[in-house]
Amino acid sequence: MTKSITINLISGRTIQQGVAIEGGKEKANYRTAAGIIELDPTDLKKLGAWKNTNVRVTSPYGSVVVKATETTQGPHPGVAFIPMGPWANSIIDPNTYSTGMPTFKGTPVTLEVAANEPILLGIELVQKLCGVKTA
Amino acid sequence: MTKTITDVICPFCGTLCDDIEVIVSDDGKKLLEVNNACVIGTEKFLHSQSSDRITRPRMHQEDGSWKEISYDEAVEYTAQMLAKARKPLLFGWSSTNCEAQSVGNEIAEMSRACCDNTAATCHGTSLIAIQDVGLPSCTLGEIKNRADRIIFWGCNPAHAHPRHMSRYSIFPRGFFTGKGQMSRKLIVVDPRVTDTAKMADMHLQVEQGKDYELLDALRVAFKGEWLPDVVAGIPGEKIREAADVMKSGRFGIIFFGMGVTQTLGKNHNIDAAIAVTKDLNEYTKFSIMPMRGHYNVTGSGEVFAWQFGFPYAVDLTRGFARYNPGDTSTIDLLTRGEIDAMLTIGSDPGAHFPISAVKPIAKMPSVCIDPHLTPTSGVSKLHVPVAFNGVETGGNCYRMDNVPIDCRKVVEPPEGMLTDEEFLIKVRDRLKQLKEAA
Amino acid sequence: MSEYIIKNGHVFDPVQGIKGDKKDISIKDGKIVDKVSSSAKVIDAKDKTVMAGAVEIHAHIAGPKVNLGRIYRPEDKLFSCTPTHGMERMGGGASIPTTFKTGYEYAKMGYTTAMEAAMPPLFSRHVHEEIRDTPIIDEGAFPVFGNNWFVMEYLKNHEIENTAAYCAWLLRATKGYAIKIVNPGGTEAWGWGLNCLSIHDPVPYFDITPAEIIKGLIEANEYLGLPHSMHIHPNNLGNPGCYETTLDTLKLAEGFKTKNKFGREQVMHLTHTQFHSYKGTNWGDFESGAKEVTDYVNKNKNITIDTGNVTLDETTTMTADGPFEHHLCGLNHLKWANVDVELETAAGVVPYIYSPNISVCAIQWAIGLEIPLMMKDPMRCYITTDHPNAGPFTRYPRVIKWLMSKKARDAQVNAFKHKDKVLSQTSIGSLDREISLYELAQMTRAGPAKSLGLSAMCGGLKPGMDADVAVYNFNPDKPVANPDDIETAFSRCAAVFKSGIQVVSNGEIVSTGNKRTLWVDVHVKDNPQVMRDINEKFVKFYSMTQNNYEALGHHFVPNPYALEVDATQA
């Protein structure tokens, strides 16, 4: 049995994500910037994961593999952060409460180590989830 | 020889810095250097110069490949799609100029479409709150010149609006704020110890999703009424202390971002923050301002409003304008299965919508107008690359405080590329022909 | 361009002194002419009223606060948006119509020129984008100067020449039309949550009083010889007892004479006079001060006014008088929006319901009508609703009905819940005057055009003037059976021409015309000091660069019409 933890996921901007989207979303840099989950050291420990390990993040709305990193904007135990982008949006709560706005912040997710699973590139990830045929 | 162009406007975020210097080659074709911009803005200018740029429209083929087509063919596909659709959605508009937005509105009117901008996923809920309770606000220069209390609530300008603090909010020395940062007290409210929070005089590390409660508690504290011991993870004493700091200033400002607009409570978080601001005007002078993201999302709202009467989420399908987020808003339209064709321009829903709202786009006739390759272009049937607005073409834009600034063209786009506006004009004219023939 | 002849109408033209005579009006190449050829298109105006296109002297129809009103009032458009229709784009908005609807509605009522009454200079590009998207009517916009830091710093030392040079620069930078003052000093004080309620309240920090600002700007205006006079919304708007502040303000114009080449005679235009003519000490003993104010204006020929008629509607108030809107929100608790604009001005927006069941609203209605009925010279008193503050401009036909018919006024008085209070606190019940069509043409055409310095161009039907003509389905020879017929007739024109192009036919838009943006281009002597001051303020205190502030490309003002003023010899 792999260890898993439940944590409250939020998404948002980072300057690295900002640079990467302007540099090209087809590039690996975008994945490096936004295909990550920033965790508090205590949560990394609970998960039993070293930093920079691939992890699978699952919510009622989807599942995605990202790289677990140690947060630089903490401490924030119990809260995980994925920069805004396709990786976060694979799993966040789309409920708008009839306001038009999805719940990008505050989705309970489970985390488990997925060291050998690949992290997809941004465009690749969305195409795959949408079932778009690629040459 | 090179040329230096001054007073250039950065087309990245709602801060809309207009003091950028760009150095271009003598023939005006190559952009060589960018000064004064933040790291993101610099990247934006420089990326326009990349050699692997797509310069012609492409259709997605059955086998998954892309076929290069002419702009005229792209115009034809787009116009036909809009002429046939029963409920098309024209989405985006936040990374293009007001002139293109205006043409887009003509197209929307002709095709009786739904039209919406990226407020859908950033400050749409702020607009709902403003409609409910108003908005005491000001321009950014007022903050620079007067403000001695700065509150960043659910926003992280150190990352999202990198020059905001130096140009307007924390560091500048203004008319009545000669000591710059020394004359200001900074409060940051955020569930994380963000890089902005690290600079604060006071950080309220609110329990995620409880902003509404904390704002209500502040209002109670202003009035000196009873408070529970702890609200949203913050001790009552600390809330009262924060309330006193706010009341004791001469001019205060609350900047808020997606930390509150996208969190449980949504429009009500903003509603309560506006109520806090109103309350503070009984004691001193206070303003509140949304930290708008895309550099011209504000402009899109303005153009929608003066032409149709509503700032976003506009539904023209019945031949006249209607508005009700929850019904006419993009995410709901997509996830509820309300629409049958999608045109995206100046935004990337593929990357920034919940995946359940992206999947329908991949299944319907769709056009993505964007200079970049994006997840949206990746799932659309037609990708139309265009000139970079604010770099290769000018046009009016609105800053986060609604101040209009006319963007400057600094270099020529690659040979034969159209701007957003030029492409849309062709679509409009073709659509007019199709409608007249029908 | 085509020729037209409007035949057999009853013409009312104060410019030529024509009082309802049957006369043909000829149009050629955009102008009124003496004669046209036999191929001219004939418009039959038999049994109809013919006037020049009407001129709106004060309305809030374009720019940031108007659009803020649109943005934050979806309920203002609920169930009232209109579809694409013939030439017309979609429209919407009861009190704050969209730009397209604004143009169409003015044109259908016979208006061909309108002034946006308060342009925050920093937002001039926004104002012009909306003006561009308002079809048909010629428009100008008044930049606000009464709380401007440059102006206050120069006038503190009574530096008229520098003030004038700055005004000239700003008019050019913003493509502005006139010098507007709103709550002088008070709006700057609002930067700290304060206000100036009298003309002698010092402005915090700037060491100047509203009186000094007002006088200084009159002097600067006359130094430059601008087409319009200084146009003022005084201090202390809307409070019981404010008429005294109004009289104090008006008295500041004493001794000043005009000096301009545009035929303008006044040195001060007092706007929305209704809001400034309140007596009493609180809302309980609130009463009309219309008599005191109009008595003064009747005696002093260097002043013109507009009315600001309350129309008894749900509307949206909006003004650069920031502290007033905050005060109003405290009274009605409806949503409050405010925008303070760096170094220049502010604005506030609050919805308001003028309910016929509330005595204050009914008294305001009466005061708005007393003013024009008490003014002796209709050439100096113009009909406005201070749109949308006292009511939407689309209610002009109703205001005209009340002014032209004592019977209509009495019917409204009788419908008020607090009729007795209206009669005791105002003299509306004893005013028998009924405005004639000729006087109406003075109050809505010749008068405002003259006040704006446009009398050579519009507001009349004299050969040589722009062919702005409105034809109403109103037969002056027939007695009015029902006052509502007046309202109906003035709501939708039989025909409207704007610069010689027919834009309305049978109440429908038939052309979007050739809309122009009117602005005033003043040339002054080189003034390096003012240029240095401007540069310094941009470097230190503005949030945008001077080069971007001045940028006003073709897409903002696609069809400009500049009134040239040479003040280099001043």
Add this chain to the structure above:
Amino acid sequence: METVTITMKNAPALYLEADNVSPDAFAGKTAAQIAELSVHEGNTTSTLGKYFEVIGNAGATAADTKIVVKGDVKKVKYLGFKMTAGELVIEGSTDLYVGAWMKGGKILAKGNIEAFAATAMKGGELIVEGNAGNYLGAAYRGDWRGMSGGKILVMGNAGSDIGMYMTGGEIIVNGNIDVHALTHAEGGRLVVKGNAKSKVGGQMIDGEIIIFGSIDTMMPGFKPVSEAELEVDGAKAKFSHFIGDMGERHKKRKGQIVYGNLYKKI
């Protein structure tokens, strides 16, 4: 009373706006005339008869008209829009705006209904046997005039933002409610037999909320004052009494400050 039965036979590909399905629009019309009333699917206008089979003629007035809606109307909006009298029975589940802006008459929805039902309701009765969506009995965007009269009964659960800007009338929910209830209310009454989540009564000026179940997080602006015994629907129970929202402005009545009242069953 005459009964008109409309049965969905050709379901729309997108959503159908059927704002003419109300006793007011049907009154005085024959089945054939009713079938000619307009409906809208996206930007296409067509007739009710294209989608529905219409049986029965309407009464002379709205009050004399009963409409029964059968078949799959999950993608139909605006049933009972602006109705002032008569009856409307919706046999299955339906979409947005049921009874929006209604002033009178009675709607019985036997299935679930989605958001914006009874928007700015002024009178009449709405009974939902299933669940109701978000913004039930709330004001339209930007309007401060929410539900001012009438009665809503939901047998199942209700969504978020119910009774926003309510000024009068009553909403009873037998099940649970989602976040935000009676926000900005200045009157009216909400009874919840089940549980509430958080943000209940935020910015409330006046009005009454009675919760029989739990509240996840209480608003800090609600101050505990006492205990009270109340009789609700014939049953007596003990409640904790809170007043609020203390952060909000409040009116005075007879010299006393009036607060919103929140009762939570002990």
